[in-house]
Amino acid sequence: MGDQYFGFTINDREFESFRELIYRESGIKLRENKKDLLRQRLNKRIRALGLSSFGEYFRIVEEDRSRKELTEMIDAVSTNVTSFFREIKHFEFLANKAIPETLARKKNGPFEFRIWSAACSSGEEPYSILFTLLEHEEFGPKWKVKMLATDISTKVLQKAMKGAYPQNKMEGMPDGLLKKYFDLEEGYYIVKPKLREMVNFRWFNLIATRFPFKHKFDVIFCRNVMIYFDKPTREELVRKFTDALAPGGYLCIGHSESLANTNHSLKYVQPTIYTK
Amino acid sequence: MDWGAEYKLGVERFDNHHRQIAGVIGRMEDMARQGGDPAAWSALLDEMISISLAHFTEEEAELAKKDYPELLEHQDEHRNLLNELFELAGRQKETGSGPSLEVAEFLANWMAVHVAETDMRYRGLFGE
Numbered sequence: 001m002g003d004q005y006f007g008f009t010i011n012d013r014e015f016e017s018f019r020e021l022i023y024r025e026s027g028i029k030l031r032e033n034k035k036d037l038l039r040q041r042l043n044k045r046i047r048a049l050g051l052s053s054f055g056e057y058f059r060i061v062e063e064d065r066s067r068k069e070l071t072e073m074i075d076a077v078s079t080n081v082t083s084f085f086r087e088i089k090h091f092e093f094l095a096n097k098a099i100p101e102t103l104a105r106k107k108n109g110p111f112e113f114r115i116w117s118a119a120c121s122s123g124e125e126p127y128s129i130l131f132t133l134l135e136h137e138e139f140g141p142k143w144k145v146k147m148l149a150t151d152i153s154t155k156v157l158q159k160a161m162k163g164a165y166p167q168n169k170m171e172g173m174p175d176g177l178l179k180k181y182f183d184l185e186e187g188y189y190i191v192k193p194k195l196r197e198m199v200n201f202r203w204f205n206l207i208a209t210r211f212p213f214k215h216k217f218d219v220i221f222c223r224n225v226m227i228y229f230d231k232p233t234r235e236e237l238v239r240k241f242t243d244a245l246a247p248g249g250y251l252c253i254g255h256s257e258s259l260a261n262t263n264h265s266l267k268y269v270q271p272t273i274y275t276k
Numbered sequence: 277m278d279w280g281a282e283y284k285l286g287v288e289r290f291d292n293h294h295r296q297i298a299g300v301i302g303r304m305e306d307m308a309r310q311g312g313d314p315a316a317w318s319a320l321l322d323e324m325i326s327i328s329l330a331h332f333t334e335e336e337a338e339l340a341k342k343d344y345p346e347l348l349e350h351q352d353e354h355r356n357l358l359n360e361l362f363e364l365a366g367r368q369k370e371t372g373s374g375p376s377l378e379v380a381e382f383l384a385n386w387m388a389v390h391v392a393e394t395d396m397r398y399r400g401l402f403g404e
Contacts, residue, residue, distance in 0.1 A: 031359055041348070081349045081397070087389050171397075227356045255389040256356035258382040261367050268378055271385035 007043040010035070010054045017058055018042075018073075025067075026074050026152060027207030027237075028228040034077065041076040045069075071153050080224045080254075084124045085172040087223070090252050091132050093273060094219065098250050099136050102218045103143070105248055112144045114215060116244070118206060118222040120149035123160030125221060126199050127191055131177055146215075150204035161201050163191030206237055216246035223254035223272075231262065238264045245276040277302050277384040283391045287402045293331040294391055300324050301383045308377040314368070317375045321365040324383065329358065342401045353394055357386055 010018075018038060019030045030038060039054075046057045061069045085091050102113060113133060117126040126149035133139050151157050167187045170178065182189040206225065220241055226234045241251050242265055251266060251274045253259070259266070259274065266274035279298040285291055304320050332354040339347050364379055 033355065033359070037348075037351070037355070079349045079352050081346065081353065081394055083393075086393065088393070089385070089389070224356075227360065255386050256353060256360060258360060258364070258379070260376060260378045260382060261363055271378075271381045 007039065008046055008052070008054055010039045010042075014054045014058065018054075021058070021062065021070075022074065022077065023230075025070055026205070026228075027233045028074065028078060029230040029233070030077065030228075038077055041079075042073065045072060045076060068154075071155060075153050075155060078224075078228055080121065082121050082124045083172050084170065085128045086124065087255055087272070088172075089270075090221070090223075090273070091128060093250075093252075093270070094129065094132050095136060098219055099133065100138055101248065103138050106218075111142050112146045113139070114146045114217045114219075114246075115148070116217045116220045117147070117149040118204075118220060118241075119225045120151050120157075120160055120201070121153075122156045123149070123163055123191075123199075123201075124165075125149075125223065126160070127163065127181075127195070129219075129221065130195060130198060131181060135177070145198055147199045148202065148217075149199050150202045150206075152203070152205050154203055157201055157203060160199075161196065163196050164188040165190075206240075207233060211240050211244050213244055216249065217244055218246055218249050219252070220245060220249070221252045223252065224256065226253060226257045234262050235264065238262060238266070242266055242276055247276055250275050277305060277387070283388070285391070285395055285399050285402075287399065290331070290335060290395070293327075293334070294387070294395075297324070297327055297331060298384075298387060300327060301380065301387060304375070304380040305377070305384060308375040308380045312375050314372045314374045317373075318365070318368055321361070321368060325358070325361050325365060328354075328361070332358070339398060339401070344398055344401060346397060350394060350398070353390060357390070 015035050015038065022028050022030060042054065042057065046054065049057070049060065051057050051060070061073055064070060099113070106112070115129055117129060120126045126147060130145065130147060133145055149160060151160070165188060167184070167189060170189055178189065181192055181195055183192060206222075207229075222241065226237065229237065238259065245251060250269070253272050253274075255272055257272065259268075264274075266276055269275050277298050279295055283294060285294075300320065300323055304324070307317060307320065336347070336351055336354065339350060344350070
């Protein structure tokens with residue numbers, strides 16, 4: 001309530017400038033109904049930086065060569081609930097279908113399971129995938145995990161690499177896995193170093209870049225990203241994912257996203273899961 | 277869609293809303309399987325929009341009153357679904373397309389994840 005009456009206001013022209021900047025830099029297309037959200041969330045940043053208007057803040061973001069403030073801003077407008085094993089159906093699907101199928105498909109090698117967590121946020125998603133693989137009865141010692149985890153925000157990537165999560169934020173994590181894969185230190189569960197080393201964390205902008213991968217992925221997770229993109233950007237991204245997938249590989253998207261309105265050449269498997 | 281005990285929050289008002297929304301989605305799934313004309317499908321999409329909008333508004337106001345720390349993320353999830361729904365409904369009106377099982381299943385899955393995983397995070401605010 002306070003923000004609404006005492007916060008900085010944003011006029012339509014300023015909102016347009018922010019929308020354009022955010023779209024150009026991240027592919028995120030803020031819709032009209034996000035004006036209020038942008039205002040609420042950036043108010044905090046403006047106050048934290050000791051500025052006095054949205055116009056002033058816009059110049060800071062635009063002129064910041066380090067892109068640090070740009071990242072802060074993108075973080076502020078694209079928040080998601082993250083937790084371990086979020087959207088449990090994806091992990092059930094991995095265990096019951098994607099893992100056994102992939103291992104069977106690659107029974108003559110290469111003995112690598114290649115996964116990309118394309119918007120890995122603070123790490124809960126790639127670690128949940130990793131645990132699912134390591135716990136799988138068919139995933140024996142001859143198999144290697146090749147796991148790439150990327151995000152557009154360096155801030156969350158740092159968190160992901162540290163792999164430290166407050167003790168009270170471990171909902172969804174079975175006790176057995178907690179004991180096996182984490183060390184408890186001063187109120188934080190920390191992913192064991194050996195496991196952290198199994199994940200390659202990299203900064204990556206999904207829209208600005210051509211995908212540089214030599215080898216195809218067996219599974220790609222890209223959840224809660226496309227929801228922020230307009231149709232052409234979505235279609236381009238799905239096309240690039242399709243290209244990066246091995247035949248028979250799977251793309252998992254977020255539960256608020258549907259490709260029902262998007263032109264693509266993948267096959268629909270079940271809600272939010274597609275295959276090449 | 278089946279609306280079982282795993283979706284029960286224990287907050288009567290919202291549990292009732294959820295059951296109503298699940299009912300609309302169930303009718304969409306039935307129509308997608310048994311067939312129906314584009315006008316009837318369009319009406320169901322509109323009903324889904326209005327019933328979710330009303331529920332989200334009420335739920336968000338209640339969570340704001342209780343200073344729920346994850347309100348912003350929660351709101352985002354609501355808005356993201358609404359945006360997707362507006363787009364689906366808008367496209368349907370343009371093309372006059374008929375019932376789609378992919379769309380009905382998408383909504384059923386959204387609802388299941390949102391209630392079982394996202395709403396459950398706030399149930400502690402409503403101690404009985």
